[in-house]
Amino acid sequence: MAIRIRTLIIASLVAAAAGGTFVYLGIYNIAATEQHTAPVYWLLDYAMRRSVKNFSADIEPPALSEEARVRNGFRIYSEKCQQCHGAPGVAPDALAFGLRPAPANLAATAREWSVTEIYWVVRNGVKMSGMPGWEYRLTDDEIWDVVAFVRRLPAFSPKGYAEWASAAPPRSEARLAPAPDEAVPSAGNAEAGKRAIGQYLCATCHSIPGVVGASKHVGPPLEGMANRKYIAGVLPNTQENMVRWLRDPQRIDPRSAMPALGVTEKDARNMAAYLSTLD
Incomplete structure (x- = not known):
């Protein structure tokens, strides 16, 4: 046994050393102009599917068959999703062609995934994939509207999709605002604020304690805020002034x-609550 x-x-140490050497030497080509190797692609795809299945297991979907819900989902899809995923008879925008893994064709996704799995991915995104x-x-409700439309997507012909697109407002008029404000305690929630800081790209300019990857110095560091x-x-x-600043600094x-x-x-209140813990 010993x-x-x-x-x-010994085998574990050798494997760890080999893996570390592989990473250090930069042998794996991370260029998006090259495909993933088959084992890497399989591992990423399998891990993603298992994770989505796990985290979406307890979600209860609402009724998704209402035509108004599907129509609103179409408007959101054409504004936010079509650029990467395309549509029947519609090519993705140029940025999608450079993504690896390539964005999924959602007509296939609608056939293979449950509505709760699609909802979870739209709501939470997928790390290291380009999916926000x-x-x-x-x-x-808007996220579920997107799910309602995606579920209908396999039934669309290019002609049918074009007819819906011609009846919808132009993109510039249909552009969606941020999600509306919700009631929140004036004190905010620091843990939710830490998560929000990661979502609003604060890490691209500031070093922020507790936020992974927040080590940039474009703006001032937020240590001791x-x-x-x-x-x-x-x-x-003050907290009220921090909320004002986070919402409209240019003003x-x-x-x-x-x-x-x-x-x-x-x-903003949640983010201000987190920043108030950085002492």
């Missing part, structure tokens, strides 16, 4: 390079 244990430990999570940009007297040097550091200081990111009242 020999077997030692053999297992729409939880912070669409309401829950709770102890600062001012926000951006212009506003007294407060037009010289700031920080853009308005469409942060809702709820998310």
Whole structure:
């Protein structure tokens, strides 16, 4: 037994060393112009499907057959999803051609996935795939509307899809606003705020304690934010002022390079709550 244990430990160490060397030498080609190897693609796809099945298992879907729900799902799909996934007779936009793995044809997805699995992916997205999570940009009802339309997608002909598109408002008029504000305690929720900070791309400009990947220095670091007297040097550091700043920094200081990111009242209060813990 002792020999077997030692053999297992040695084999594990050798495998770890080989894997570390493989990564360090940069042998695996991460270029999006090259396909994944078959084993890597299989592993990513299998892990994704098992994860989605697990996390969507307890979701209860609403009724999805109402025509108004399907029509609204079409409008959202044509505005937010068609660029990557295409549609019957409609090619994806140029950005989709450079994504690896390639975005799925959702007519096939509608045949193979349950509605709760589709809902979970639309709401939460998929890491390392280019698929965004729409939880912070669409309401829950709107996400289910998208699911209702995707479920109907295999039945659409190119002609039928074109007829629906011609009857819909132009993209510029149909553009969707961020999800509407919801009631939220004035104190906010710090844990929800930490999650929201990751979703609003704060990590692309700031170093933020506790947020993975937030190590950039385009904007000032947010360490010790709770102890600062001012926000951006212009506003007294209160929670209400932080909410104002997060929602529309350009209105407060037009010289700031920080853009308005469409942060809702709820998310801003939660984000302010998290920033208040950074002491």
